[in-house]
Amino acid sequence: MSDPLLRLNALDAHYGDFQALYGIDMQIHDGEVVAIIGANGAGKSTLMRSIAGLIRNKPDQVQLREQQIGALRADQVAHLGIALVPEGRQLFPSLSVEENLMVGGKVGRAGPWNLNKVYDLFPILSERKTQKSTSLSGGQQQMVAIGRALMANPDLILFDEISLGLAPVVIGDIYKALPGIIGEGMSAMLVEQDISRALSVSSRVYCLQEGRVSLQGQTGDVSREDITAAYFGVAA
Amino acid sequence: MIEWVNVVVQGILLGGLYALFAAGLSLIFGVMRLVNIAHGDLIVLAAYFGLTTTILLGVHPFLALLIVMPVMAGLGYVLQRGLLNQTLGDDILPPLLVTFGLSVIIQNALLEGYTADPQNLDGGAIETASMPIGGLAVGVLPLLTFAIAVATIAGLQWIFYSTSLGRGFRAVSDNQDIAQIVGFNKAHVFGLAMALALAVTAIAGILLGIRTSFDPSIGGGRLIFGFEAVIIGGLGNLWGTLVGGVILGVAQTIGAKIDPGWQLLAGHIAFLVVLAVRPNGLFPRVEH
Numbered sequence: 001m002s003d004p005l006l007r008l009n010a011l012d013a014h015y016g017d018f019q020a021l022y023g024i025d026m027q028i029h030d031g032e033v034v035a036i037i038g039a040n041g042a043g044k045s046t047l048m049r050s051i052a053g054l055i056r057n058k059p060d061q062v063q064l065r066e067q068q069i070g071a072l073r074a075d076q077v078a079h080l081g082i083a084l085v086p087e088g089r090q091l092f093p094s095l096s097v098e099e100n101l102m103v104g105g106k107v108g109r110a111g112p113w114n115l116n117k118v119y120d121l122f123p124i125l126s127e128r129k130t131q132k133s134t135s136l137s138g139g140q141q142q143m144v145a146i147g148r149a150l151m152a153n154p155d156l157i158l159f160d161e162i163s164l165g166l167a168p169v170v171i172g173d174i175y176k177a178l179p180g181i182i183g184e185g186m187s188a189m190l191v192e193q194d195i196s197r198a199l200s201v202s203s204r205v206y207c208l209q210e211g212r213v214s215l216q217g218q219t220g221d222v223s224r225e226d227i228t229a230a231y232f233g234v235a236a
Numbered sequence: 237m238i239e240w241v242n243v244v245v246q247g248i249l250l251g252g253l254y255a256l257f258a259a260g261l262s263l264i265f266g267v268m269r270l271v272n273i274a275h276g277d278l279i280v281l282a283a284y285f286g287l288t289t290t291i292l293l294g295v296h297p298f299l300a301l302l303i304v305m306p307v308m309a310g311l312g313y314v315l316q317r318g319l320l321n322q323t324l325g326d327d328i329l330p331p332l333l334v335t336f337g338l339s340v341i342i343q344n345a346l347l348e349g350y351t352a353d354p355q356n357l358d359g360g361a362i363e364t365a366s367m368p369i370g371g372l373a374v375g376v377l378p379l380l381t382f383a384i385a386v387a388t389i390a391g392l393q394w395i396f397y398s399t400s401l402g403r404g405f406r407a408v409s410d411n412q413d414i415a416q417i418v419g420f421n422k423a424h425v426f427g428l429a430m431a432l433a434l435a436v437t438a439i440a441g442i443l444l445g446i447r448t449s450f451d452p453s454i455g456g457g458r459l460i461f462g463f464e465a466v467i468i469g470g471l472g473n474l475w476g477t478l479v480g481g482v483i484l485g486v487a488q489t490i491g492a493k494i495d496p497g498w499q500l501l502a503g504h505i506a507f508l509v510v511l512a513v514r515p516n517g518l519f520p521r522v523e524h
Binding site: 073074075086095152 | 403407414418
Protein backbone atom coordinates (compact mmCIF):
# COMPACT_ATOMS: atom_id res chain seq x y z
CA MET A 1 0.00 0.00 0.00
CA SER A 2 1.12 3.56 -0.66
CA ASP A 3 2.32 5.86 2.09
CA PRO A 4 -0.50 6.89 4.39
CA LEU A 5 -1.98 10.38 4.23
CA LEU A 6 -2.03 10.67 8.01
CA ARG A 7 -0.02 8.67 10.46
CA LEU A 8 -0.15 8.82 14.25
CA ASN A 9 2.99 7.50 15.91
CA ALA A 10 2.62 6.54 19.57
CA LEU A 11 0.49 9.61 20.23
CA ASP A 12 0.18 10.48 23.92
CA ALA A 13 -2.14 13.42 24.38
CA HIS A 14 -2.93 15.29 27.54
CA TYR A 15 -6.03 17.22 28.40
CA GLY A 16 -4.76 19.61 31.04
CA ASP A 17 -3.02 17.43 33.62
CA PHE A 18 -4.98 14.41 32.57
CA GLN A 19 -3.51 12.00 30.06
CA ALA A 20 -6.28 11.15 27.64
CA LEU A 21 -4.44 9.12 24.98
CA TYR A 22 -1.76 6.47 25.38
CA GLY A 23 0.49 5.46 22.50
CA ILE A 24 -2.07 5.66 19.71
CA ASP A 25 -0.83 4.31 16.36
CA MET A 26 -3.11 4.94 13.41
CA GLN A 27 -2.96 5.40 9.63
CA ILE A 28 -5.37 6.83 7.13
CA HIS A 29 -4.78 6.41 3.42
CA ASP A 30 -5.90 8.61 0.54
CA GLY A 31 -9.63 8.37 -0.10
CA GLU A 32 -10.23 6.19 2.92
CA VAL A 33 -13.07 6.61 5.42
CA VAL A 34 -12.15 5.48 8.90
CA ALA A 35 -14.58 5.24 11.79
CA ILE A 36 -13.45 5.91 15.35
CA ILE A 37 -15.80 4.48 17.91
CA GLY A 38 -15.67 4.31 21.66
CA ALA A 39 -17.58 5.13 24.81
CA ASN A 40 -17.80 8.55 26.39
CA GLY A 41 -14.40 9.57 27.72
CA ALA A 42 -12.51 7.05 25.60
CA GLY A 43 -10.47 9.87 24.09
CA LYS A 44 -12.18 10.36 20.74
CA SER A 45 -12.52 14.12 20.94
CA THR A 46 -8.99 14.48 22.30
CA LEU A 47 -7.82 12.49 19.28
CA MET A 48 -9.62 14.90 16.92
CA ARG A 49 -8.29 17.95 18.74
CA SER A 50 -4.76 16.53 18.63
CA ILE A 51 -4.88 15.92 14.90
CA ALA A 52 -6.42 19.35 14.23
CA GLY A 53 -3.74 21.07 16.30
CA LEU A 54 -5.89 22.39 19.14
CA ILE A 55 -3.89 20.13 21.43
CA ARG A 56 -0.22 20.33 20.58
CA ASN A 57 2.00 17.31 20.85
CA LYS A 58 5.50 16.24 19.88
CA PRO A 59 6.22 16.98 16.20
CA ASP A 60 6.66 13.36 15.09
CA GLN A 61 3.55 12.06 16.80
CA VAL A 62 1.29 13.35 14.03
CA GLN A 63 2.53 13.06 10.48
CA LEU A 64 0.74 14.34 7.37
CA ARG A 65 2.39 12.67 4.38
CA GLU A 66 6.12 13.32 5.03
CA GLN A 67 5.52 16.35 7.22
CA GLN A 68 5.63 16.26 11.01
CA ILE A 69 2.71 18.37 12.19
CA GLY A 70 2.22 17.29 15.80
CA ALA A 71 3.52 20.56 17.23
CA LEU A 72 1.92 22.97 14.78
CA ARG A 73 -0.85 25.43 15.63
CA ALA A 74 -4.38 24.65 14.46
CA ASP A 75 -4.34 27.37 11.80
CA GLN A 76 -1.11 25.96 10.34
CA VAL A 77 -2.61 22.48 10.29
CA ALA A 78 -5.70 23.90 8.53
CA HIS A 79 -3.52 25.38 5.79
CA LEU A 80 -1.89 21.98 5.28
CA GLY A 81 -5.25 20.40 4.51
CA ILE A 82 -6.98 19.07 7.62
CA ALA A 83 -10.46 20.38 8.42
CA LEU A 84 -12.61 19.62 11.45
CA VAL A 85 -16.38 19.52 11.76
CA PRO A 86 -16.47 20.06 15.51
CA GLU A 87 -18.74 18.38 18.00
CA GLY A 88 -21.79 20.54 18.64
CA ARG A 89 -21.34 22.34 15.29
CA GLN A 90 -19.89 25.50 16.85
CA LEU A 91 -20.85 27.95 14.14
CA PHE A 92 -19.86 31.59 14.54
CA PRO A 93 -23.02 33.21 15.94
CA SER A 94 -22.22 36.73 14.78
CA LEU A 95 -21.65 35.60 11.20
CA SER A 96 -24.38 34.88 8.68
CA VAL A 97 -24.71 31.45 7.10
CA GLU A 98 -22.78 32.55 4.03
CA GLU A 99 -20.10 34.27 6.11
CA ASN A 100 -19.64 31.08 8.11
CA LEU A 101 -19.01 29.25 4.85
CA MET A 102 -16.71 32.00 3.58
CA VAL A 103 -14.42 31.89 6.62
CA GLY A 104 -14.16 28.16 5.96
CA GLY A 105 -12.59 29.01 2.60
CA LYS A 106 -10.14 31.37 4.27
CA VAL A 107 -7.19 28.99 3.91
CA GLY A 108 -7.48 29.39 0.14
CA ARG A 109 -6.57 25.85 -0.87
CA ALA A 110 -7.37 24.87 -4.44
CA GLY A 111 -9.95 22.17 -4.97
CA PRO A 112 -13.47 21.34 -6.06
CA TRP A 113 -15.36 22.99 -3.20
CA ASN A 114 -16.67 26.54 -3.32
CA LEU A 115 -19.84 28.36 -2.22
CA ASN A 116 -21.89 27.19 -5.21
CA LYS A 117 -20.86 23.59 -4.76
CA VAL A 118 -21.83 23.67 -1.08
CA TYR A 119 -25.20 25.20 -2.02
CA ASP A 120 -25.68 22.42 -4.58
CA LEU A 121 -25.03 19.85 -1.86
CA PHE A 122 -27.30 21.56 0.68
CA PRO A 123 -29.78 23.70 -1.33
CA ILE A 124 -31.59 24.86 1.81
CA LEU A 125 -28.49 26.81 2.83
CA SER A 126 -28.61 29.01 -0.24
CA GLU A 127 -32.15 30.06 0.74
CA ARG A 128 -30.91 30.88 4.23
CA LYS A 129 -27.57 32.39 3.36
CA THR A 130 -28.20 35.88 4.75
CA GLN A 131 -29.69 34.60 7.99
CA LYS A 132 -27.81 34.38 11.20
CA SER A 133 -26.38 30.91 11.67
CA THR A 134 -28.05 30.58 15.06
CA SER A 135 -31.51 30.97 13.51
CA LEU A 136 -31.20 27.64 11.66
CA SER A 137 -32.43 24.26 12.86
CA GLY A 138 -29.90 21.84 14.28
CA GLY A 139 -29.69 19.85 11.08
CA GLN A 140 -29.19 22.96 8.95
CA GLN A 141 -26.51 24.16 11.35
CA GLN A 142 -24.77 20.82 10.90
CA MET A 143 -24.89 21.37 7.13
CA VAL A 144 -23.22 24.75 7.60
CA ALA A 145 -20.56 23.18 9.81
CA ILE A 146 -19.88 20.52 7.18
CA GLY A 147 -19.93 23.12 4.39
CA ARG A 148 -17.52 25.31 6.35
CA ALA A 149 -15.04 22.42 6.58
CA LEU A 150 -15.47 21.53 2.90
CA MET A 151 -14.79 25.12 1.82
CA ALA A 152 -11.19 24.59 2.96
CA ASN A 153 -10.79 21.84 0.32
CA PRO A 154 -9.05 19.62 2.85
CA ASP A 155 -7.26 16.35 2.10
CA LEU A 156 -8.60 14.98 5.37
CA ILE A 157 -11.88 15.92 6.99
CA LEU A 158 -12.60 15.05 10.60
CA PHE A 159 -16.23 14.60 11.63
CA ASP A 160 -16.73 14.77 15.39
CA GLU A 161 -20.11 13.38 16.48
CA ILE A 162 -22.07 14.82 13.58
CA SER A 163 -25.27 13.03 14.58
CA LEU A 164 -25.22 14.21 18.19
CA GLY A 165 -28.42 15.99 19.18
CA LEU A 166 -30.11 15.67 15.79
CA ALA A 167 -33.39 13.98 14.92
CA PRO A 168 -32.99 10.54 13.30
CA VAL A 169 -34.52 11.72 10.02
CA VAL A 170 -32.02 14.59 9.87
CA ILE A 171 -29.14 12.25 10.67
CA GLY A 172 -30.33 10.09 7.77
CA ASP A 173 -30.21 13.11 5.42
CA ILE A 174 -26.71 14.07 6.53
CA TYR A 175 -25.41 10.54 6.09
CA LYS A 176 -27.01 10.39 2.66
CA ALA A 177 -24.93 13.41 1.69
CA LEU A 178 -21.67 11.91 2.97
CA PRO A 179 -20.78 9.73 -0.06
CA GLY A 180 -21.11 12.85 -2.28
CA ILE A 181 -18.60 14.57 -0.06
CA ILE A 182 -16.10 11.82 0.36
CA GLY A 183 -16.45 10.73 -3.26
CA GLU A 184 -14.34 13.76 -4.16
CA GLY A 185 -11.22 11.82 -3.15
CA MET A 186 -11.07 13.27 0.31
CA SER A 187 -10.16 11.09 3.25
CA ALA A 188 -12.40 11.20 6.26
CA MET A 189 -12.25 10.28 9.90
CA LEU A 190 -15.60 9.81 11.52
CA VAL A 191 -16.08 9.87 15.27
CA GLU A 192 -19.47 8.54 16.29
CA GLN A 193 -21.29 7.08 19.23
CA ASP A 194 -23.84 5.66 16.81
CA ILE A 195 -21.80 2.62 15.86
CA SER A 196 -23.96 1.21 13.08
CA ARG A 197 -24.09 4.58 11.32
CA ALA A 198 -20.33 4.90 11.55
CA LEU A 199 -19.72 1.39 10.25
CA SER A 200 -22.18 1.80 7.38
CA VAL A 201 -20.07 4.48 5.66
CA SER A 202 -16.54 3.47 6.65
CA SER A 203 -14.13 0.90 5.35
CA ARG A 204 -12.03 0.57 8.46
CA VAL A 205 -12.70 1.03 12.15
CA TYR A 206 -10.69 1.78 15.27
CA CYS A 207 -12.23 1.36 18.68
CA LEU A 208 -10.84 3.40 21.55
CA GLN A 209 -11.13 2.42 25.15
CA GLU A 210 -9.71 4.52 27.96
CA GLY A 211 -7.24 6.23 25.67
CA ARG A 212 -5.94 3.13 23.92
CA VAL A 213 -6.81 1.39 20.67
CA SER A 214 -8.72 -1.69 21.76
CA LEU A 215 -9.72 -2.94 18.32
CA GLN A 216 -8.95 -2.20 14.70
CA GLY A 217 -9.85 -3.83 11.44
CA GLN A 218 -11.77 -3.78 8.18
CA THR A 219 -15.38 -2.89 8.83
CA GLY A 220 -16.55 -6.13 7.23
CA ASP A 221 -14.20 -8.29 9.28
CA VAL A 222 -15.05 -7.20 12.81
CA SER A 223 -17.96 -8.86 14.50
CA ARG A 224 -20.52 -7.29 16.80
CA GLU A 225 -19.07 -9.33 19.66
CA ASP A 226 -15.57 -8.00 19.01
CA ILE A 227 -16.89 -4.46 19.04
CA THR A 228 -18.86 -4.93 22.22
CA ALA A 229 -15.80 -6.36 23.94
CA ALA A 230 -13.55 -3.55 22.69
CA TYR A 231 -16.12 -0.89 23.46
CA PHE A 232 -16.88 -1.85 27.04
CA GLY A 233 -13.70 -3.71 27.87
CA VAL A 234 -15.51 -6.85 28.90
CA ALA A 235 -16.27 -10.08 27.08
CA ALA A 236 -19.77 -9.98 25.64
CA MET B 237 -33.22 79.84 24.83
CA ILE B 238 -30.68 80.12 22.02
CA GLU B 239 -27.98 79.89 24.68
CA TRP B 240 -29.20 76.44 25.69
CA VAL B 241 -29.47 75.31 22.10
CA ASN B 242 -25.88 76.39 21.72
CA VAL B 243 -24.87 74.42 24.82
CA VAL B 244 -26.50 71.26 23.48
CA VAL B 245 -24.93 71.69 20.03
CA GLN B 246 -21.48 72.17 21.59
CA GLY B 247 -22.08 69.07 23.71
CA ILE B 248 -23.04 66.98 20.71
CA LEU B 249 -19.92 68.04 18.84
CA LEU B 250 -17.75 67.36 21.92
CA GLY B 251 -19.34 63.91 22.00
CA GLY B 252 -17.70 63.16 18.67
CA LEU B 253 -14.29 63.46 20.29
CA TYR B 254 -15.36 61.22 23.16
CA ALA B 255 -16.65 58.67 20.68
CA LEU B 256 -13.19 58.65 19.08
CA PHE B 257 -11.63 58.06 22.53
CA ALA B 258 -14.05 55.20 22.97
CA ALA B 259 -14.02 53.54 19.55
CA GLY B 260 -10.60 51.91 19.94
CA LEU B 261 -11.46 50.77 23.44
CA SER B 262 -14.71 49.25 22.24
CA LEU B 263 -13.01 47.54 19.31
CA ILE B 264 -10.34 45.74 21.31
CA PHE B 265 -12.77 44.75 24.02
CA GLY B 266 -15.10 43.40 21.36
CA VAL B 267 -12.49 41.33 19.57
CA MET B 268 -10.36 40.00 22.42
CA ARG B 269 -12.10 40.89 25.72
CA LEU B 270 -9.13 43.03 26.63
CA VAL B 271 -9.74 46.06 28.84
CA ASN B 272 -6.93 48.42 27.98
CA ILE B 273 -6.17 50.66 30.96
CA ALA B 274 -3.39 52.34 28.95
CA HIS B 275 -5.80 53.50 26.23
CA GLY B 276 -5.95 57.11 27.46
CA ASP B 277 -2.17 57.30 27.71
CA LEU B 278 -1.87 55.92 24.19
CA ILE B 279 -4.12 58.78 23.03
CA VAL B 280 -1.79 61.25 24.74
CA LEU B 281 1.22 59.45 23.27
CA ALA B 282 -0.30 59.90 19.82
CA ALA B 283 -0.75 63.61 20.53
CA TYR B 284 2.95 63.88 21.44
CA PHE B 285 3.94 61.95 18.31
CA GLY B 286 1.85 64.51 16.45
CA LEU B 287 3.68 67.33 18.23
CA THR B 288 7.09 65.97 17.29
CA THR B 289 6.01 65.38 13.70
CA THR B 290 4.60 68.89 13.26
CA ILE B 291 7.73 70.46 14.76
CA LEU B 292 10.24 68.34 12.85
CA LEU B 293 8.50 68.54 9.49
CA GLY B 294 6.73 71.86 9.94
CA VAL B 295 3.43 70.39 8.74
CA HIS B 296 -0.16 70.89 9.85
CA PRO B 297 -1.31 68.38 12.52
CA PHE B 298 -3.82 66.86 10.08
CA LEU B 299 -0.99 66.12 7.69
CA ALA B 300 0.99 64.66 10.58
CA LEU B 301 -1.72 61.99 10.80
CA LEU B 302 -0.21 60.42 7.69
CA ILE B 303 2.80 59.56 9.84
CA VAL B 304 1.25 59.21 13.30
CA MET B 305 -1.45 56.76 12.19
CA PRO B 306 0.88 54.15 10.71
CA VAL B 307 3.33 54.58 13.60
CA MET B 308 0.59 54.00 16.17
CA ALA B 309 -0.80 51.07 14.17
CA GLY B 310 2.64 49.48 13.98
CA LEU B 311 3.15 50.08 17.68
CA GLY B 312 -0.23 48.44 18.33
CA TYR B 313 0.65 45.33 16.37
CA VAL B 314 4.03 44.93 18.11
CA LEU B 315 2.55 45.66 21.53
CA GLN B 316 -0.18 43.08 21.04
CA ARG B 317 2.02 40.30 19.71
CA GLY B 318 5.02 41.05 21.88
CA LEU B 319 3.26 41.70 25.16
CA LEU B 320 -0.52 41.69 25.44
CA ASN B 321 -1.21 38.35 23.74
CA GLN B 322 0.76 36.68 26.52
CA THR B 323 -1.63 38.11 29.11
CA LEU B 324 -4.84 36.87 27.49
CA GLY B 325 -6.54 33.78 28.83
CA ASP B 326 -9.38 32.72 31.04
CA ASP B 327 -8.29 35.13 33.77
CA ILE B 328 -9.16 38.78 33.10
CA LEU B 329 -6.77 40.14 35.74
CA PRO B 330 -3.39 39.81 33.94
CA PRO B 331 -4.32 42.12 31.01
CA LEU B 332 -5.68 44.70 33.47
CA LEU B 333 -2.47 44.66 35.50
CA VAL B 334 -0.17 44.71 32.49
CA THR B 335 -2.00 47.57 30.75
CA PHE B 336 -2.05 49.47 34.07
CA GLY B 337 1.71 49.04 34.21
CA LEU B 338 1.96 50.14 30.61
CA SER B 339 -0.02 53.25 31.48
CA VAL B 340 2.49 54.14 34.22
CA ILE B 341 5.41 53.50 31.88
CA ILE B 342 3.98 55.66 29.07
CA GLN B 343 3.25 58.56 31.44
CA ASN B 344 6.76 58.49 32.87
CA ALA B 345 8.42 58.10 29.51
CA LEU B 346 6.47 61.12 28.26
CA LEU B 347 7.47 63.12 31.35
CA GLU B 348 11.07 62.19 30.71
CA GLY B 349 10.92 62.99 27.03
CA TYR B 350 8.66 66.04 26.91
CA THR B 351 8.59 67.36 30.54
CA ALA B 352 5.35 68.17 32.36
CA ASP B 353 4.81 71.45 30.48
CA PRO B 354 1.42 71.63 28.76
CA GLN B 355 1.71 71.40 24.99
CA ASN B 356 -0.61 72.21 22.14
CA LEU B 357 -0.84 71.24 18.51
CA ASP B 358 -1.07 74.30 16.31
CA GLY B 359 -4.09 73.86 14.07
CA GLY B 360 -3.80 77.36 12.63
CA ALA B 361 -6.85 79.40 11.62
CA ILE B 362 -9.15 76.42 11.92
CA GLU B 363 -8.92 76.56 15.71
CA THR B 364 -10.85 79.81 15.94
CA ALA B 365 -12.89 79.78 12.75
CA SER B 366 -16.64 79.43 13.04
CA MET B 367 -19.59 79.33 10.71
CA PRO B 368 -23.12 80.60 11.30
CA ILE B 369 -25.70 77.82 11.45
CA GLY B 370 -29.29 78.80 12.26
CA GLY B 371 -28.37 81.78 14.41
CA LEU B 372 -25.54 79.95 16.17
CA ALA B 373 -21.84 80.41 15.59
CA VAL B 374 -20.54 76.84 15.40
CA GLY B 375 -16.81 76.25 15.58
CA VAL B 376 -15.30 74.69 12.48
CA LEU B 377 -12.93 72.49 14.49
CA PRO B 378 -15.65 70.87 16.67
CA LEU B 379 -17.77 70.38 13.57
CA LEU B 380 -14.89 68.78 11.73
CA THR B 381 -14.08 66.62 14.77
CA PHE B 382 -17.64 65.35 14.84
CA ALA B 383 -17.62 64.65 11.10
CA ILE B 384 -14.34 62.76 11.45
CA ALA B 385 -15.81 60.75 14.34
CA VAL B 386 -18.84 59.77 12.28
CA ALA B 387 -16.65 58.88 9.31
CA THR B 388 -14.29 56.84 11.51
CA ILE B 389 -17.12 54.88 13.08
CA ALA B 390 -18.72 54.30 9.68
CA GLY B 391 -15.33 53.07 8.46
CA LEU B 392 -14.89 50.71 11.41
CA GLN B 393 -18.44 49.46 10.93
CA TRP B 394 -17.68 48.78 7.28
CA ILE B 395 -14.46 46.94 8.13
CA PHE B 396 -16.28 44.84 10.72
CA TYR B 397 -19.27 43.84 8.68
CA SER B 398 -18.19 43.99 5.04
CA THR B 399 -14.57 42.85 4.77
CA SER B 400 -12.78 39.56 5.28
CA LEU B 401 -10.66 41.23 7.97
CA GLY B 402 -13.87 42.04 9.84
CA ARG B 403 -15.16 38.48 9.42
CA GLY B 404 -11.92 37.35 11.02
CA PHE B 405 -12.40 39.76 13.93
CA ARG B 406 -15.93 38.51 14.51
CA ALA B 407 -15.02 34.84 14.09
CA VAL B 408 -12.14 35.06 16.57
CA SER B 409 -14.33 37.05 18.96
CA ASP B 410 -17.07 34.38 18.76
CA ASN B 411 -14.93 31.30 19.24
CA GLN B 412 -11.15 31.41 19.34
CA ASP B 413 -10.57 27.64 19.02
CA ILE B 414 -12.86 27.20 16.04
CA ALA B 415 -11.51 30.33 14.35
CA GLN B 416 -8.05 28.80 14.72
CA ILE B 417 -9.37 25.54 13.21
CA VAL B 418 -10.60 27.29 10.08
CA GLY B 419 -7.22 28.93 9.65
CA PHE B 420 -7.11 32.20 11.56
CA ASN B 421 -3.95 32.71 13.57
CA LYS B 422 -5.52 34.46 16.53
CA ALA B 423 -2.25 36.05 17.65
CA HIS B 424 -2.07 37.79 14.27
CA VAL B 425 -5.78 38.72 14.21
CA PHE B 426 -5.44 40.25 17.69
CA GLY B 427 -2.39 42.15 16.50
CA LEU B 428 -4.38 43.57 13.58
CA ALA B 429 -7.24 44.54 15.90
CA MET B 430 -4.87 46.44 18.18
CA ALA B 431 -3.22 48.07 15.16
CA LEU B 432 -6.62 49.28 13.95
CA ALA B 433 -7.57 50.47 17.44
CA LEU B 434 -4.37 52.49 17.80
CA ALA B 435 -4.77 53.96 14.31
CA VAL B 436 -8.10 55.34 15.60
CA THR B 437 -6.27 56.46 18.75
CA ALA B 438 -3.93 58.47 16.53
CA ILE B 439 -6.90 60.38 15.09
CA ALA B 440 -8.28 60.95 18.59
CA GLY B 441 -4.89 62.12 19.90
CA ILE B 442 -4.33 64.66 17.11
CA LEU B 443 -7.84 66.11 17.44
CA LEU B 444 -7.44 66.28 21.22
CA GLY B 445 -4.12 68.05 20.84
CA ILE B 446 -5.56 70.71 18.54
CA ARG B 447 -8.60 71.27 20.73
CA THR B 448 -6.94 71.57 24.14
CA SER B 449 -3.53 71.66 25.72
CA PHE B 450 -2.20 68.35 26.96
CA ASP B 451 0.47 67.04 29.30
CA PRO B 452 1.62 63.52 30.15
CA SER B 453 -0.82 63.13 33.06
CA ILE B 454 -4.16 63.57 31.29
CA GLY B 455 -4.48 60.04 29.84
CA GLY B 456 -6.48 58.72 32.78
CA GLY B 457 -9.25 61.26 32.28
CA ARG B 458 -9.53 60.46 28.55
CA LEU B 459 -9.75 56.77 29.46
CA ILE B 460 -12.69 57.47 31.79
CA PHE B 461 -14.53 59.46 29.11
CA GLY B 462 -13.93 56.64 26.65
CA PHE B 463 -15.16 54.00 29.09
CA GLU B 464 -18.24 56.02 29.92
CA ALA B 465 -19.12 56.50 26.26
CA VAL B 466 -18.71 52.76 25.60
CA ILE B 467 -20.83 51.75 28.57
CA ILE B 468 -23.59 54.31 27.94
CA GLY B 469 -23.84 53.23 24.31
CA GLY B 470 -23.76 49.52 25.06
CA LEU B 471 -20.81 47.16 24.66
CA GLY B 472 -19.97 45.99 21.17
CA ASN B 473 -22.08 48.54 19.32
CA LEU B 474 -20.00 51.21 17.58
CA TRP B 475 -22.92 53.50 16.66
CA GLY B 476 -24.08 53.15 20.26
CA THR B 477 -20.63 54.33 21.30
CA LEU B 478 -21.15 57.50 19.25
CA VAL B 479 -24.49 58.09 20.98
CA GLY B 480 -22.79 57.41 24.31
CA GLY B 481 -20.14 59.99 23.53
CA VAL B 482 -22.80 62.52 22.57
CA ILE B 483 -24.80 61.95 25.77
CA LEU B 484 -21.64 62.36 27.83
CA GLY B 485 -20.66 65.50 25.91
CA VAL B 486 -24.10 67.11 26.24
CA ALA B 487 -24.26 66.28 29.97
CA GLN B 488 -20.87 67.91 30.45
CA THR B 489 -21.67 71.11 28.56
CA ILE B 490 -25.03 71.47 30.31
CA GLY B 491 -23.31 70.93 33.67
CA ALA B 492 -20.69 73.53 32.78
CA LYS B 493 -23.40 75.98 31.73
CA ILE B 494 -25.09 75.72 35.13
CA ASP B 495 -21.81 76.01 36.99
CA PRO B 496 -18.36 75.66 35.44
CA GLY B 497 -17.31 73.39 38.30
CA TRP B 498 -20.02 70.90 37.44
CA GLN B 499 -18.79 69.92 33.99
CA LEU B 500 -17.12 66.61 34.86
CA LEU B 501 -19.53 65.78 37.65
CA ALA B 502 -22.53 66.16 35.33
CA GLY B 503 -20.94 63.74 32.85
CA HIS B 504 -20.31 61.14 35.55
CA ILE B 505 -23.85 61.54 36.87
CA ALA B 506 -25.31 60.98 33.40
CA PHE B 507 -23.17 57.86 33.15
CA LEU B 508 -24.33 56.55 36.53
CA VAL B 509 -27.97 57.22 35.70
CA VAL B 510 -27.72 55.25 32.45
CA LEU B 511 -25.89 52.47 34.25
CA ALA B 512 -28.58 52.32 36.94
CA VAL B 513 -31.50 52.34 34.49
CA ARG B 514 -29.96 50.28 31.67
CA PRO B 515 -27.03 48.26 33.05
CA ASN B 516 -26.23 46.95 29.55
CA GLY B 517 -26.16 50.42 28.06
CA LEU B 518 -28.72 52.01 25.77
CA PHE B 519 -27.99 49.91 22.71
CA PRO B 520 -26.43 46.61 23.69
CA ARG B 521 -24.88 44.73 20.79
CA VAL B 522 -27.10 44.80 17.73
CA GLU B 523 -26.70 41.78 15.52
CA HIS B 524 -26.43 42.33 11.81
